[in-house]
Amino acid sequence: MAIFTRACSLLVFAMVLRAGSGQNVDPIGPDDGGRRRREMVPAMFIFGDSLIDNGNNNNLASLAKANYFPYGIDFNGGPTGRFSNGCTMVDEIAELLGLPLIPPYSEAYGDAVLHGINYASAAAGILDITGRNFVGRIPFNQQIWNFQNTLDEMRDNVGARDVGRAIGKSIFFVGMGSNDYLNNYLMFNYPTRLQYNAQQYADLLVQQYTQQLKTLYNLGARKFILGGLGEMGCIPSILARSPAGLCSEEINKLVLPFNENIKSMMNKFNANLTGARFIYIDIARMFRDILANSQAYGFSIVDRGCCGIGRNRGQVTCLPLETPCLNREQYIFWDAFHPTEAVNILMGRKAFNGNTSIVYPMNIEQLANLELEFD
Numbered sequence: 001m002a003i004f005t006r007a008c009s010l011l012v013f014a015m016v017l018r019a020g021s022g023q024n025v026d027p028i029g030p031d032d033g034g035r036r037r038r039e040m041v042p043a044m045f046i047f048g049d050s051l052i053d054n055g056n057n058n059n060l061a062s063l064a065k066a067n068y069f070p071y072g073i074d075f076n077g078g079p080t081g082r083f084s085n086g087c088t089m090v091d092e093i094a095e096l097l098g099l100p101l102i103p104p105y106s107e108a109y110g111d112a113v114l115h116g117i118n119y120a121s122a123a124a125g126i127l128d129i130t131g132r133n134f135v136g137r138i139p140f141n142q143q144i145w146n147f148q149n150t151l152d153e154m155r156d157n158v159g160a161r162d163v164g165r166a167i168g169k170s171i172f173f174v175g176m177g178s179n180d181y182l183n184n185y186l187m188f189n190y191p192t193r194l195q196y197n198a199q200q201y202a203d204l205l206v207q208q209y210t211q212q213l214k215t216l217y218n219l220g221a222r223k224f225i226l227g228g229l230g231e232m233g234c235i236p237s238i239l240a241r242s243p244a245g246l247c248s249e250e251i252n253k254l255v256l257p258f259n260e261n262i263k264s265m266m267n268k269f270n271a272n273l274t275g276a277r278f279i280y281i282d283i284a285r286m287f288r289d290i291l292a293n294s295q296a297y298g299f300s301i302v303d304r305g306c307c308g309i310g311r312n313r314g315q316v317t318c319l320p321l322e323t324p325c326l327n328r329e330q331y332i333f334w335d336a337f338h339p340t341e342a343v344n345i346l347m348g349r350k351a352f353n354g355n356t357s358i359v360y361p362m363n364i365e366q367l368a369n370l371e372l373e374f375d
């Protein structure tokens with residue numbers, strides 16, 4: 001059965017070979033015949049937005065959905081609710097950790113939850129009010145409550161002590177904030193832009209973020225991965241607003257204080273939260289590297305969505321049954337807002353075993369192998 005349950009790593013292998021660089025090749029190698037590698041951690045719990053949502057909005061009354069063709073065109077099994085042609089970055093990270101595909105909270109029952117759950121929801125933000133234009137979405141606060149539910153169920157089934165130990169060894173991936181800008185601060189019908197300057201808004205967000213992450217810590221989480229914000233001024237949706245199709249330096253600058261604040265929050269956590277370890281993935285830096293060296297990575301189309309309509313194929317995002325581009329592996333962007341599977345895989349691998357220029361103070365592989373103290 002299941003010869004090709006996963007294909008994320010196979011694709012990137014082809015890409016690395018094509019790029020001819022030979023650098024960053026994972027010594028472990030891809031799946032063979034659907035057999036997984038050794039599990040490095042018991043589970044991964046995932047919190048975030050549409051960059052990593054894998055189906056939690058499918059049954060919500062929401063305008064933020066991707067459970068229709070051509071989303072998932074390169075995913076085994078077709079559309080799932082992932083905002084990508086194939087895998088997301090956390091799919092790749094789960095695979096590298098030796099875990100199976102992590103199910104969405106909305107579909108996680110029975111044994112399927114044993115390796116973790118994905119609570120991410122498209123249009124969700126750190127602030128509850130973020131993403132309201134899309135109606136249904138699960139804000140970070142609610143995602144944390146959902147995790148609490150999972151914990152209660154697991155304790156009933158397995159016993160509190162075993163659950164506590166497993167949670168402490170598990171990976172908590174948290175990638176929030178994009179929508180607090182795109183679907184709040186930059187949205188015409190929100191007042192935040194008038195109330196806060198860039199620094200004040202970043203302070204507000206990270207104050208709230210700090211409390212939310214502390215709640216996860218108090219629930220037993222110890223190994224945290226925080227994803228920073230990418231170069232949001234360079235996504236097709238923003239490019240399409242400029243007659244020359246240029247990145248918005250204004251928007252790239254707007255989110256800088258947020259990333260800086262996350263880094264100092266992380267440093268404080270690492271100094272002050274006993275037994276916990278946080279790492280930061282510099283998504284913006286990875287993105288700049290991919291844009292600057294696109295040819296070497298095998299990308300030839302860097303400024304337009306593979307699926308979408310209008311200028312930069314970014315004015316209207318990918319619609320149901322729309323025909324996407326054929327050469328998807330040569331595109332950086334899948335739709336107006338989201339990268340292709342090829343980019344997701346590349347970034348997942350760099351975050352997994354890259355050096356401190358993009359993930360620090362250590363990479364995911366090192367975090368997974370870390371022995372933390374428990375009481």
Ligand SMILES: *[C@@H]1O[C@H](CO)[C@@H](O)[C@H](O)[C@H]1NC(C)=O
Nearest residue numbers: 264267268269270271272273
């Ligand atoms: C750790 O917490 C203490 C007390 O809350 C605070 O004074 C100190 O500045 C914190 N350390 C760091 C590195 O943030």
Ligand SMILES: *[C@@H]1O[C@H](CO)[C@@H](O)[C@H](O)[C@H]1NC(C)=O
Nearest residue numbers: 023024350354355356357358
């Ligand atoms: C990280 O790796 C890149 C190439 O992959 C290299 O250019 C850079 O100097 C390295 N940085 C550090 C801090 O080791």
